[in-house]
Amino acid sequence: MADTPDKPISYRDAGVDINEGARAVEGIREAVRSTYRPEVIGDIGGFGGMFSAAAFKDMEEPIMVSGTDGVGTKLKLAQLLGKHDTVGIDLVAMCVNDILVTGAEPLFFLDYIAVGKLDAALTAQIVAGIAEGCRQSGCSLIGGEMAEHPGVMDPDDYDLSGFCVGVVDRPKAIDGSTITPGDVVLGLASSGAHSNGFSLIRRVLVDGHEAEMTLPRVDLGGRTLGDALLEPTRLYVRSILALLRSGVKVKGMAHITGGGITENLNRTLPETCDARVVRGSWKTPQVFGLIQDAASLSDDEMYRTFNMGVGFALVLDSRDAPAAAAALLAAGEVVSEIGEIVGGKGEVVYG
Numbered sequence: 001m002a003d004t005p006d007k008p009i010s011y012r013d014a015g016v017d018i019n020e021g022a023r024a025v026e027g028i029r030e031a032v033r034s035t036y037r038p039e040v041i042g043d044i045g046g047f048g049g050m051f052s053a054a055a056f057k058d059m060e061e062p063i064m065v066s067g068t069d070g071v072g073t074k075l076k077l078a079q080l081l082g083k084h085d086t087v088g089i090d091l092v093a094m095c096v097n098d099i100l101v102t103g104a105e106p107l108f109f110l111d112y113i114a115v116g117k118l119d120a121a122l123t124a125q126i127v128a129g130i131a132e133g134c135r136q137s138g139c140s141l142i143g144g145e146m147a148e149h150p151g152v153m154d155p156d157d158y159d160l161s162g163f164c165v166g167v168v169d170r171p172k173a174i175d176g177s178t179i180t181p182g183d184v185v186l187g188l189a190s191s192g193a194h195s196n197g198f199s200l201i202r203r204v205l206v207d208g209h210e211a212e213m214t215l216p217r218v219d220l221g222g223r224t225l226g227d228a229l230l231e232p233t234r235l236y237v238r239s240i241l242a243l244l245r246s247g248v249k250v251k252g253m254a255h256i257t258g259g260g261i262t263e264n265l266n267r268t269l270p271e272t273c274d275a276r277v278v279r280g281s282w283k284t285p286q287v288f289g290l291i292q293d294a295a296s297l298s299d300d301e302m303y304r305t306f307n308m309g310v311g312f313a314l315v316l317d318s319r320d321a322p323a324a325a326a327a328l329l330a331a332g333e334v335v336s337e338i339g340e341i342v343g344g345k346g347e348v349v350y351g
Contacts, residue, residue: 088129
């Protein structure tokens with residue numbers, strides 16, 4: 001039988017501070033509200049987020065598209081450098097860029113923040129990044145959870161996960177089924193490593209080199225390695241949705257994440273087609289060269305681990321590609337023709 005304590009043990013004594021949780025909620029209130037679309041019903045603090053589906057009535061067959069993801073071990077670098085206001089953008093981007101490949105418009109987002117010890121100021125920084133990602137994507141942050149895990153996580157540690165829901169009219173959904181040989185592959189520039197491969201990056205560039213993370217580097221154009229690695233994942237939502245609404249026919253799309261071009265572009269290909277990608281047909285950020293040299297990786301391994309400078313890819317008829325490229329350039333994207341579709345068996349090959 002357990003010993004009876006000499007005095008009452010509160011939840012706070014056990015490591016969970018309810019008052020700090022209340023302060024954290026109050027600290028993120030305005031950031032959350034700044035993401036609200038007209039369809040949001042209610043306010044922060046409810047048991048469930050509500051979102052009106054009234055606008056879907058004009059669609060022939062509205063299809064809900066959902067996605068969930070996290071930031072991964074990039075968070076350890078953010079914690080090392082004490083910079084917590086951009087990883088929330090990564091969190092949103094990893095989810096909304098995924099559902100975007102179907103042609104879906106992201107509608108709302110929910111987050112889950114697990115911490116060793118809740119700190120209202122730290123939480124506000126993280127949620128500010130999540131809200132910024134939502135604003136850039138045009139989706140609403142309508143709910144979430146802040147979970148304090150004393151004894152399970154270190155006090156300064158935290159982890160993030162997110163969940164988003166979007167909608168696409170089924171006749172306009174994009175699934176790659178119409179891709180044929182002769183089509184063109186366009187690549188949109190990434191902002192860096194995005195949020196993939198950081199277990200390897202940390203091992204070869206960060207561990208044992210912590211003091212170097214904040215030093216400006218000539219080979220990075222004066223940027224620090226820490227800043228280059230923490231550059232948030234690019235959000236492609238507004239430019240891609242604008243392209244789709246313009247009437248340009250996009251046959252397939254891919255979000256280039258873990259697995260690189262090799263294991264993501266193939267996910268949109270029919271079994272009878274390959275994508276022949278021409279290495280060197282776009283600019284590869286210098287940070288990938290630093291990773292490759294430090295890890296002594298082959299080109300093939302780099303291309304199946306990192307995005308290598310292409311964060312999003314589109315497949316179009318060769319006659320539609322020039323107009324699509326022009327529209328994407330006008331929307332602020334850096335666009336390259338990176339390959340073509342050829343007969344094959346649903347793989348990415350390099351030429």
